[in-house]
Amino acid sequence: MRILSLAGRRLAASIPTLVLILIGVFLLLQFAPGDTVDAMMAQMGGGDAATAKELRKFYGLDLSIPAQLGNYLWRLVRLDLGFSSIYGKPVASVILERLPPTILLMTASLSFAFFFGLVFGVIAARGVNRWPDTLISTLGLVFYATPSFWFGLMAIVVFSVYLQWLPPGGFEDIGTMRTGIWRVFDIASHLVLPTLTLGLIFLAIYLRIMRASMLEVLNLDYVRTARAKGLDETRVVTRHVLRNALLPMVTLIGLQAGTMLGGSVVVESVFSLPGLGRLAYESVVQRDLNTLLGIVFVSALLVISVNFVVDLIYARLDPRITAEA
């Protein structure tokens, strides 16, 4: 109950943030050269000024900017994200189609980065300044410095072109219609490289934080108490260090959710995954501003939900967090 009310409060606090983002981005897009109608006209292969005026009136684009903003927010309340002239259907349905690959990719990358970051961080901290630590820390630095799109391309060269172990892109094999478990395997094999590519930099970040946080906790007084009780080192780590050292990692997931979603734009482009990130890229290139605004809204929602879950986990881990904090 304490945990739920706490996370609920945080969730409520993020509503103004969401509104702020929408207003900000909406106003920002007013500066964009060309609007939806221009994009539509281009799609239709040109048209006269009268048609354009007619269309603008139809979409409410002839109103003042505050009025347009009001309209937009009101439509959002009813979960109407507008119409994408490029895709010829409501933005909401375009985004909904593209959501599953992105969510799958993010979950997989996050799990991969978190698990291995944790393991490597603990190993490095246990052997601080000895060779396992040096090796892991160096690898972490290199991973951190690797541009993800480049790593993705090189992975394609090695694993798809030369070794031909994994498909070079796409979400699933369209040629052969697979069903059931085989489809799952197919999608999984398509997601291996994207997951590694997106997860790599976060793996580097998590292992560094985990290592630092382990070292810090290992120096705290209650760890000395645990040793004074006669616990062996393994139990000191598992019972008194791990959970406490996890707290900064968990915080980081929330803070990095946005960055990860941003990273998926690039990774999905490299591997031609039909996800939200690729959609964002396409809508920028095609100047589909309605869709772009919709993506901003949905990705903010995604980040907020990740943070909600993170808050739940954090409150579960740390009894000191109270509803007031």
Add this chain to the structure above:
Amino acid sequence: MDAVKRYFRSPAAVAGLILLLIVIAMAISAGWFYPRDPLALAGRPLVWPFSNPRFLLGTDNSGRDIAAQIFYGARISLLIGGVATAIAILIGILVGAFAGYYGGWVDNVLMRITEAFQTLPNFVLLLVLVAVFGSTLTTVTIAVGVVSWPAPARLTRAEFLSLRNREFVQAGRTLGMKNIQLIFREILPNALPPVIVYASVVMAVAILLESALAFLRLSDPNVASWGNLIGLGRDVLRVQWYVSAIPGIAILVTVLAVSLVGQGLNDALNPRLKGR
């Protein structure tokens, strides 16, 4: 002085500094080694590296010298990385200092804005900014700076929060100092070292962000950028993978150098935390 000595005692930090100096030297000497426009046609397309002494690193799909683009690309990466970092750190320090020092509604408002920036995926915001303002060198640099300030702002705010109730600040207040004096002359110098160290992280991220943007062909197409070249090489990836591979290594080395220098600075400025 002790900090300098401590810095040079770490081999990793020294290696990072050397790498960074090499990249800087490349940026400075680009015009001297390659006086011609790096984006001009230079020879046969897709010459493999080391096969022709005229093009040490080969040529790309349109016959432009890769080595020249690598040298000129160093300029772009360092320029964008440096300026965007300066923008981000400046905004971050101002926002963080005022939020942390004043607290209350000032803090509330500033932190809501920071949160908004962090909730919106930074790369998506970058796309929006580029879509709106176009992709010239200037707009891209400013855009990268504008999406990068929330983290340094949070860091500065945290430092200010812990410092503002320190007794030496209270002492300053009882001596009759003004808020602005307290913020910039008493607290800021003490809050600065971790922020400066963090600048290396911001710079690393800024370089990566720009290269990703360029890879997607959304950055300035009229300058020789490493990201542009990787994007170009993608079309011939299956066979001439070196066109993408070489500039990628350049980015990796530069970002690695910046990170190593940052870590070295961190250990040198906070000797107590060495080895963490």
Add this chain to the structure above:
Amino acid sequence: MSEHETILSLDRLSVRLPGGADRTHALRDVSLEIASNEILCVVGESGSGKSMMANAVMRLLPNEVTIDNGRIMFEGRDLCAASIAEMREVRGDGIAMIFQEPMTALNPLRTIGDQIAEMFSIHTDLSKAEINTRVLSLLADVRIPDPKVAAKAYPHELSGGQRQRAMIAMALALDPKLLIADEPTTALDVTTQAQILKLIRDLQQRRKTAVMFITHDFGVVAEIADRVVVMQHGVIVEQGAASDVLHHPQHAYTRQLIAAVPPLKAPPPRALAADNILTISDVSKTYRTGGFLGRGARVTPAVKNVSLALPRGATLGIVGESGSGKSTLARCIVRLIDPDTGSIVLDGNDWAKMSREDVRRETQHIQMVFQDPFASLNPRRKAAELVAQGPIVHGMPRAKAIADAKELFALVGLDPSAGDRYPHEFSGGQRQRIGLARALALKPDVLVADEPVSALDVSVQAQVLKLLAELRQRLGLSIVFITHDLRVAAQICDLVAVMKDGAVVEHGLAGEVFGNPQHAYTRALLDSIPGGAFAREHKV
């Protein structure tokens, strides 16, 4: 002691520090013995190596710090030669330890019961139910009010005293032969300290445990010790029965330490001026935390209707335990905190009603000295600059302010040429003198000193108090002196006000308040002073 067996003996124990430390050895040739059923107090100032000794016995020394000579004999074997696995058996089971700061010594993410139960699960094969009963009976043993609730509580949900009780319960879980207590009451309030000392004494007598009790406070020694070991710079300078060491100290250092303990007796009263320089009436301050639009807000009254007066040239002591509101009151007086109601009249001006800007301009009339000599000086400014800052802010040319600062250095007993050094190059006592010089640079009429000597070693404490008394005489200062230590207050204050829960419960002349306390709380405070009888009778 002959009827008791020796539990632990250190034989010429030396502990080596890593290169770069201020000395080569933390301990050098330390030999001592502890018998069952006795409390051995190890006394020394900071840096004497007393805590290092405790950690050496447990073999819990920091990395790079090594035992390079000597033996630690416990139950017939040398712990220096014991394997890691053997040491683990000894820790907790044979020798248990409690620490200074119970908040940080307990894992914040696990319940008290869970952490005590761990003792049994490591060292015994008891069933869960059995362990549970033992935990509850242990918590009852250390007189924690509702053991069942306490076992389920997390450390942050208990008070400081209760946390230390829980630590003691944990340490005594397996009936260890030896209990090492490393400054276990230093972080606690004086009344809580008295209870914990009594508890340790009782449990020790009931269980016949040997106790190595590490402290810096001779009052605590007088209260609890059977025998005493005095340490300085890693060497034992004197040891013997408590009464011998306390009343007939042999070594010069011991004599110096005992002399530095402020006696709990006010010096003869001084004549007080008839007019008040500072009059505080009905000052209140309430904190509101949390809550949204007034819902669920927690209201904490920090200062409740305090009225006090400070005669010109006098020293008013404000005494209380943590949370009594004394520091909040001090900060209200200098307007670091804005009081909600009441008036603070200084020389005819009501400070409580002045605007912030006016306060900033008038601030040279009232200055503050802070508690922590490390946190109260900006580490990035040179000492002379720190002292000159105030006059510069108020318009004095920089060169003159720096020159004046050097004179102030001489006044507070510092070398005037030290002005070019940074704060970290000074010792704690010296830094406190810089803080004092900084406050005096503005030539204030009133000085508010918030626990100015609490963070200092006793011998340094005595010097700073002496300096303060001298300056008061010379400069005609009026002082508000905040302290938790009644012995310190007795030394320097003409008037004393005792605060509890934000209110003043008793105030009057120091001699009267200490000699003939009227309020029950004042009496409780006085009774709680460790080694009270010793403090009363001993002469400076």
